[in-house]
Every structure is written in structure tokens, then in C-alpha cells.
Amino acid sequence: MNPILRNVLAVVTGWFVGSLVNMGLIRMGHTIFPIEGVDPNDMNALAEVLPNLEPKYFLFPFLAHALGALIGAVVAGLIAINNKMKFSLAIGGLFLLGGIAVNYILPGPRWFAVVDILLAYIPMAWIGGQIALKASKTN
Known part of the structure; x- marks a missing residue:
């Protein structure tokens, strides 16, 4: 496969799989900790x-x-042909942009926004990139 196409596929697949994980956990959270009297699909x-x-x-x-x-x-790091960490961090960047947007659209407590933006996206993408690099070296 063309390396450019494979790297594009890495980002698209990483974003898609990560989004599925995200949505599944959000839905699970609404099941485990339901907010009484609030429809979780009603953004207002x-x-x-x-x-x-x-x-x-x-x-x-x-x-x-x-x-x-x-x-x-x-996922992105495993699929990417080269620059695996860059592609992994790109996923973190995409998720960070989404997180900033969600914190703007659904403003929660400031402490959560700070913790979420500082710890959930780029650091976790870096760890994911490290995992992909180690897995790629063993194969």
C-alpha cells in the first residue's frame, strides 16, 4: 500500500476507533451514574x-x-508506516480540539476542564505512541 495512503488510514482509523471507545464509555457512564431527571441526549x-x-x-x-x-x-501508531509518534500525537491533537469544543459547549466545573484538557489528550496520546513504538519494534 502507498505509504501516504497508509498514514492517512492510520489517522482516520485511530480517530474512528478512539471515538468508538469514547462514545461507549460516555454511554456506560450515563448508565452507571444517571443524572436524575436529565436526558443525556439533551445538550441544553x-x-x-x-x-x-x-x-x-x-x-x-x-x-x-x-x-x-x-x-x-x-491504533494510529500501529498502522502508520513511519513517524509513528507524530501520528499518535495527531490523534491526541484531534481529541484535544474536540475536548476544548465540548468544554465550551457543555461548560462543567473549571476543575474538570483543567484536568481533562491537561491530562486526557496529549499525555495519553504520547503513552499510546510509546506503546505503538514498542509493539512495532518487537514485530
Whole structure:
């Protein structure tokens, strides 16, 4: 396969798989910690209650963001022909942009926005890139 096409496929596949992980964990969080009287699909209702929720309600969103970036970065790094860390970090960058947008659209507590933006995306993508590099060296 053409290396450029394979690297593009790495980013698209990493983003897609990471997004599936993210969405699955968000849905699981709504099941485990339902917010009484709020439809999790109603963004306006969520925006109203988020600033006043207990920290337990932010566990699954953080895990979704962190593990989505991590798994997506591993997938991208494994598929990429070269510059595996760059492609893994690109996934972290894409997820970071999404995280910033979500924190703007659904403003929660400031502490969560800071923790989420600083710890969930780029650091986890870097770890994912390291995993992909080690796995590539053993194959």
C-alpha cells in the first residue's frame, strides 16, 4: 500500500476507533451514574446541570476522553508506516480540539476542564505512541 495512503488510514482509523471507545464509555457512564431527571441526549439540559454535579459524574467523561485518545493513538501508531509518534500525537491533537469544543459547549466545573484538557489528550496520546513504538519494534 502507498505509504501516504497508509498514514492517512492510520489517522482516520485511530480517530474512528478512539471515538468508538469514547462514545461507549460516555454511554456506560450515563448508565452507571444517571443524572436524575436529565436526558443525556439533551445538550441544553446537560449544560444546565453540569456545573453543579458531584465529581463522580465526571469520572466516565474523563475516562472516555483519556482512553479514547490512548486507544486511538495506539491504533494510529500501529498502522502508520513511519513517524509513528507524530501520528499518535495527531490523534491526541484531534481529541484535544474536540475536548476544548465540548468544554465550551457543555461548560462543567473549571476543575474538570483543567484536568481533562491537561491530562486526557496529549499525555495519553504520547503513552499510546510509546506503546505503538514498542509493539512495532518487537514485530
